[in-house]
Amino acid sequence: MVDSPTRVNPDPRRSLPSVARLVGRVAAARPDLPEWAATEGARQVVEAARLRITAGLADGRGDPPREPEESDPEWTQWACRVAEGLCRPHPRAVVNATGVVLHTNLGRAPLAAGAADAARAVAAGYSNLELDLETGRRGGRLGALEAKLCALSGAEAAYACNNNAAAVMLALRALAEGRDVIVSRGELVEIGGSFRVPDIMASSGARLVEVGTTNRTHPADYERAIGPTTAMLLKVHRSNFSQSGFVTEVDLADLVTIGRKHGLPVVEDLGSGTLLDLTDRGLPADSFVPSRVATGADVVCFSGDKLLGGPQAGILLGGRTAIEAMRTHPMARALRLDKMSLAALDWTLGAYLEGRAEDEIPVVRQITEPAASVELRARALAARLSDLLEDAAEVSTLPDRAPVGGGSLPGFEIDTWVVALRSPRGASQLAAALRSATPPVLTRVRDDAVLFDLRTVSESEVAHVETAVVGLLV
Numbered sequence: 001m002v003d004s005p006t007r008v009n010p011d012p013r014r015s016l017p018s019v020a021r022l023v024g025r026v027a028a029a030r031p032d033l034p035e036w037a038a039t040e041g042a043r044q045v046v047e048a049a050r051l052r053i054t055a056g057l058a059d060g061r062g063d064p065p066r067e068p069e070e071s072d073p074e075w076t077q078w079a080c081r082v083a084e085g086l087c088r089p090h091p092r093a094v095v096n097a098t099g100v101v102l103h104t105n106l107g108r109a110p111l112a113a114g115a116a117d118a119a120r121a122v123a124a125g126y127s128n129l130e131l132d133l134e135t136g137r138r139g140g141r142l143g144a145l146e147a148k149l150c151a152l153s154g155a156e157a158a159y160a161c162n163n164n165a166a167a168v169m170l171a172l173r174a175l176a177e178g179r180d181v182i183v184s185r186g187e188l189v190e191i192g193g194s195f196r197v198p199d200i201m202a203s204s205g206a207r208l209v210e211v212g213t214t215n216r217t218h219p220a221d222y223e224r225a226i227g228p229t230t231a232m233l234l235k236v237h238r239s240n241f242s243q244s245g246f247v248t249e250v251d252l253a254d255l256v257t258i259g260r261k262h263g264l265p266v267v268e269d270l271g272s273g274t275l276l277d278l279t280d281r282g283l284p285a286d287s288f289v290p291s292r293v294a295t296g297a298d299v300v301c302f303s304g305d306k307l308l309g310g311p312q313a314g315i316l317l318g319g320r321t322a323i324e325a326m327r328t329h330p331m332a333r334a335l336r337l338d339k340m341s342l343a344a345l346d347w348t349l350g351a352y353l354e355g356r357a358e359d360e361i362p363v364v365r366q367i368t369e370p371a372a373s374v375e376l377r378a379r380a381l382a383a384r385l386s387d388l389l390e391d392a393a394e395v396s397t398l399p400d401r402a403p404v405g406g407g408s409l410p411g412f413e414i415d416t417w418v419v420a421l422r423s424p425r426g427a428s429q430l431a432a433a434l435r436s437a438t439p440p441v442l443t444r445v446r447d448d449a450v451l452f453d454l455r456t457v458s459e460s461e462v463a464h465v466e467t468a469v470v471g472l473l474v
């Protein structure tokens with residue numbers, strides 16, 4: 001007698017529940033969840049199980065993963081959890097206790113309250129976005145933004161677009177499409193996976209000409225590569241790593257000299273820049289935008305939401321001809337800044353112009369706050385936690401160092417203070433539970449302790465940390 005193959009080795013995919021029946025169970029268990037979420041939650045868990053089984057079958061190494069029987073309440077619980085997750089707003093506010101001021105996964109720069117208010121005011125109603133109120137005619141979208149950027153940086157002209165990747169793309173399109181752009185091999189960087197200089201170059205339609213070696217590039221390397229099809233000399237900031245040892249690069253000022261000699265525009269992708277001179281606080285001189293503009297580079301571009309501490313934006317500063325070529329390029333329309341970011345950026349630049357940046361812009365405040373003042377917040381939190389937790393955890397306060405992050409200031413760390421928590425629950429488990437708190441609290445984990453870095457936790461957020469920890473451990 002020959003058994004059918006399915007009887008000998010039944011396909012485990014057959015034990016998957018029907019999506020329709022699972023939707024019904026989710027709806028019955030959680031009538032508060034909307035129908036779309038119940039449906040999508042059920043569909044996603046069945047699909048995930050099917051993929052797991054298929055992967056298990058495909059690799060041929062024994063039994064496929066076991067899935068619970070269709071009638072098992074585990075299916076319903078799993079689908080309810082997924083459905084619930086789908087209903088949570090995204091993104092939502094979290095407490096950043098990692099100490100990393102510009103945390104890419106946490107939305108980079110938090111806006112100043114005034115900048116957020118400015119964005120909200122134009123978001124929730126009509127605005128004079130492209131209207132000149134005096135004449136009643138169509139007006140410039142950027143308003144006084146260009147004047148503010150020029151006043152702050154010393155640049156002749158300025159433009160702002162969606163983000164810095166867009167700024168680089170626009171510069172390449174407008175100034176070098178179909179022609180050659182010379183870049184040092186030491187600057188062919190990748191910033192966070194989605195921005196790789198060679199890829200951006202390829203999609204801009206400009207041809208990359210690499211010069212020098214990984215560790216050393218000399219003026220003569222650029223000179224030799226210049227030819228009739230050369231359109232631009234590009235310098236890219238090594239935003240997220242540093243080189244040391246037998247290393248040479250060509251300064252922006254020297255690159256400008258070469259560019260002038262050959263009549264070629266020089267563009268710097270600075271990545272992260274500030275309009276406040278913070279070199280006396282240990283920040284590298286090349287992060288101060290006016291000093292880059294002063295080299296005479298045709299274009300310097302950087303992000304609005306890195307060291308500047310504003311909204312997501314790409315800021316382009318430079319000579320009138322180059323900026324005008326970008327502003328009027330058809331691509332600019334596709335990369336333009338939205339009205340909310342525009343309002344927030346305008347407010348942020350106003351704060352710099354009026355000398356309020358250090359007090360009001362969170363990124364600037366966090367980077368410049370003295371360690372002793374962070375220590376006070378850490379000690380206060382530790383004292384309260386010790387009282388509230390009693391024997392549930394061991395609480396201590398210690399000095400530490402944290403990077404600024406966000407593709408800014410590689411190798412630069414700020415002195416800070418952390419509260420360290422050790423509990424029988426184990427550090428990674430506690431850190432994971434804190435991520436599920438309301439609001440979620442993000443921490444560092446080291447030597448089986450959860451570390452709360454108070455540099456990025458404001459006075460008003462300390463209570464959230466306290467509530468989350470006590471909620472989990474008491």
Ligand SMILES: *Cc1c(COP(=O)(O)O)cnc(C)c1O
Nearest residue numbers: 163164165237239270271303407
């Ligand atoms: C961060 C960075 C970018 C990308 O900027 P976004 O504003 O994130 O688009 C590009 N180039 C450099 C050198 C950077 O550091």
